[in-house]
Amino acid sequence: xxxxxxxxxxxxxxxxxxxxxxxxxxxxxxxxxxxxxxxxxxxxxxxxxxxxxxxxxxxxxxxxxxxxxxxxxxxxxxxxxxxxxxxxxxxxxxxxxxxxxxxxxxxxxxxxxxxxxxxxxxxxxxxxxxxxxxxxxxxxxxxxxxxxxxxxxxxxxxxxxxxxxxxxxxxxxxxxxxxxxxxxxxxxxx
Amino acid sequence: xxxxxxxxxxxxxxxxxxxxxxxxxxxxxxxxxxxxxxxxxxxxxxxxxxxxxxxxxxxxxxxxxxxxxxxxxxxxxxxxxxxxxxxxxxxxxxxxxxxxxxxxxxxxxxxxxxxxxxxxxxxxxxxxxxxxxxxxxxxxxxxxxxxxxxxxxxxxxxxxxxxxxxxxxxxxxxxxxxxxxxxxxxxxxxxxxxxxxxxxxxxxxxxxxxxxxxxxxxxxxxxxxxxxxxxxxxxxxxxxxxxxxxxxxxxxxxxxxxxxxxxxxxxxxxxxxxxxxxxxxxx
Numbered sequence: 001x002x003x004x005x006x007x008x009x010x011x012x013x014x015x016x017x018x019x020x021x022x023x024x025x026x027x028x029x030x031x032x033x034x035x036x037x038x039x040x041x042x043x044x045x046x047x048x049x050x051x052x053x054x055x056x057x058x059x060x061x062x063x064x065x066x067x068x069x070x071x072x073x074x075x076x077x078x079x080x081x082x083x084x085x086x087x088x089x090x091x092x093x094x095x096x097x098x099x100x101x102x103x104x105x106x107x108x109x110x111x112x113x114x115x116x117x118x119x120x121x122x123x124x125x126x127x128x129x130x131x132x133x134x135x136x137x138x139x140x141x142x143x144x145x146x147x148x149x150x151x152x153x154x155x156x157x158x159x160x161x162x163x164x165x166x167x168x169x170x171x172x173x174x175x176x177x178x179x180x181x182x183x184x185x186x187x188x189x190x
Numbered sequence: 191x192x193x194x195x196x197x198x199x200x201x202x203x204x205x206x207x208x209x210x211x212x213x214x215x216x217x218x219x220x221x222x223x224x225x226x227x228x229x230x231x232x233x234x235x236x237x238x239x240x241x242x243x244x245x246x247x248x249x250x251x252x253x254x255x256x257x258x259x260x261x262x263x264x265x266x267x268x269x270x271x272x273x274x275x276x277x278x279x280x281x282x283x284x285x286x287x288x289x290x291x292x293x294x295x296x297x298x299x300x301x302x303x304x305x306x307x308x309x310x311x312x313x314x315x316x317x318x319x320x321x322x323x324x325x326x327x328x329x330x331x332x333x334x335x336x337x338x339x340x341x342x343x344x345x346x347x348x349x350x351x352x353x354x355x356x357x358x359x360x361x362x363x364x365x366x367x368x369x370x371x372x373x374x375x376x377x378x379x380x381x382x383x384x385x386x387x388x389x390x391x392x393x394x395x396x397x398x399x400x401x402x403x404x405x406x407x408x409x410x411x412x413x414x415x416x417x418x419x420x421x422x423x424x425x426x427x428x429x430x431x432x433x434x435x436x437x438x439x440x441x442x443x444x445x446x447x448x449x450x451x452x453x454x455x456x457x458x459x460x461x462x463x464x465x466x467x468x469x470x471x472x473x
Contacts, residue, residue, distance in 0.1 A: 018225065058249045058288045069286060070240075070249040075331060075364060098423065099363050120232035121331070121366035121423050122456045124249035125204075125240035144299065146288065159228055163425065175419070175426045176362070182418050183359045190351050190414075 004156065008049030009093035012115045013166045021094070021117060022158035026135060026151055027053045028092075031074060033147040035082035037139055039089065044138045045151070047090035054079060054097035056146030058124070059134070066134035068152065070124030073098040076116070084108035100163055100172040109166050116164035130157040191266070191462070194470040195277035198325040198460040199254070200285050201472065203246045206237040209394045210370075210432070210457040217368060217429040226427025230368075233422070233455055248456045251287040252327030254278045254309035257392065261318025265466055270321070271311060278302070278309045290330070312384070319466035324459065326391050332365040332454035336386075338379055341446040350375060350448055351411065357450050358415050358431065363424015366454040368432045370395055371415065374449035377439035382449030389435035390453040396433045408436050422455075432457075 001016065007025030015021065028050050030038065057071035076097030079086075083101060086092075087108040094114065095101075098121040109115060119127070131152045138149040163171040206214075214237075218230040240247035256274055260267060279302045281287055291305040292298065303309065337357050341349050354373055361369075372390025374382040398405040411434040421427025432455070441447065463471045 020228065056249065056288070058246060058251065058286060060286055070246040070251075070288075072236075072249050074250075098366075100424075118423065118425065120229050120236070121363075122248040122250075122329075122454060123232050123236035125243065125245040125247050126232060126236035127249075128245060129239050129243070159232060161225065161228060161425070171425065172363075175421070175424065178426070179359060179362070179418050179420050183355065186355055186414050186417055187352055190348055190355075 007051055009051065010049060012093040013113045015115050015162045015165055017162055017165050017169050017171045019162040020158065021160040021162065022156045023051055023160065024155050027051045027154050027157060029053045029055050029057065029150040029152065031056055031147050032078055033143050034139065034149045035079055035086055037143065039082060039085055043090055047092050050092040051094045051096060052092045057150065059145060068128045068131045068134065071127045071131060072122055072124035073119045075099045076101050080105055087112050087114055096160055100170065106164055106168060106170055109164055110168045113166045115162050115166055117160035118163045119160055130154055191464060191470050192273050192277045192280070194462050194472050195274060195323065196281045196284060198462045198472045199277065199281040199327065202325050202327055202458040202460040203251055203285055203287065204244050205241045206247060207457055207459050211237065213395045213432045214455060217432065221428050223421060223427035225425050226421045226429060229422035229425060230429065246285060246287065248329060249288060250329045250331065251290065252329045252458065253290055254303050255326045255328050256309060257312045257324040257326060257388065258321060259314050259316065260321040262315055263319040264321045265319065266464065266468065274309055274311060275304055278304055321464045323462040324392055325462065326459045329454050329456060332369065332452045335361040335365040335452040336383070337450040338383055339448040340379065341448055343446040347407070353448055354411055354450060355414050359418055361452060362420055365452040367420060367424060368422055368429045368455050370432050370453040370457055371434045372451040372453065373434065373436045375436065375438040376441035377447060379447050381439055382447035383451065385437040385439060386449035386451040389437040390451045391457065391459055393435045395457065397435065399436060404436050404438065408434050
């Protein structure tokens, strides 16, 4: 299935592994430091039904306006230590990153009805093309550009592939299992 | 020459090298896995948009790295280091690049991609009076998937093959596959890794070593790596590596160093050619 969604997202339980989503509306950027900060101090905006993006962008400021130059996903597994608590506390609907996440996040996705989606790693320019502006930025002075909480205005941001759904399924488990079998077969022939 | 080095950095960051463009398009044509095709299509769209808009193709614009291949009689050798450092500062503002130079103890980002030992410059000398500067900014995600294995010589070529394939398996989707794998065999620990980095990045994709038995090893590793089924971004598929390049040095009788360097699909590289008359060209 292909979905073209507007934020906030009301029902993330409908998405299945392999579904492709394009987002129009807002995406909120949060990496390691931002997760920690929001968990410690609370979020400056309502994150219910939000799309959270693991990303440290390249941005420039021209004539007082932020311009997003390149903004692909960062490796999500680093956020595994925060994400379950983050989902429980703020109830976002879609997490966007690369490489997938672990067992703790998968359980939280199931419990609170959210999904994890993968955006193609390295595709910073393509992402920037779909980012139409910066609505706001929080904690910029304290955390710096890559770690600040950016609120991006986006149009048809994607393709986001659902790789961990709200029913306890992880696409990565299937790929890993197959790859392990392939590895054993290859090693046996060397 | 500073202008030309800035230009080479800009082109490396915003225009994917032609060989890699072709390799990725060929992979898309051949790929049979639907998920993998979605990923490869996004990558192709991405480098097309990056080139058109002169935007860095990836937001991780890398650690600024330069391999210099220089003649003994190159007359401008004393200027190169300062020119490169200045070019990196300018490129950081002009391209722009993400500031990626952090003090390991103080956690402070220098803000301009320079600092202690960076930009990293690797020098090699040869006969002649010209210089080639390889401009190869390298992303952190793929660099994290480097490996050094000090094997027992007794494990032989079989042991090397197993270690390389297990390494690619463990790397999974983390280095942003489809990747280019550089394998350095022999020398000492540092030389094995240097050979691996040169093999991964400086050689065209695809290409084969001039010595037959090395070329055959490359073919075999390439076939095996793509049988793993890790696929683009580790989401399954036929395309895990775009190529495998092997280089070797003679080894100490008691050691068998194996260096592995992984390059992401964003295989960023340009060359600055400078002759003895000061004529500079970016290719």
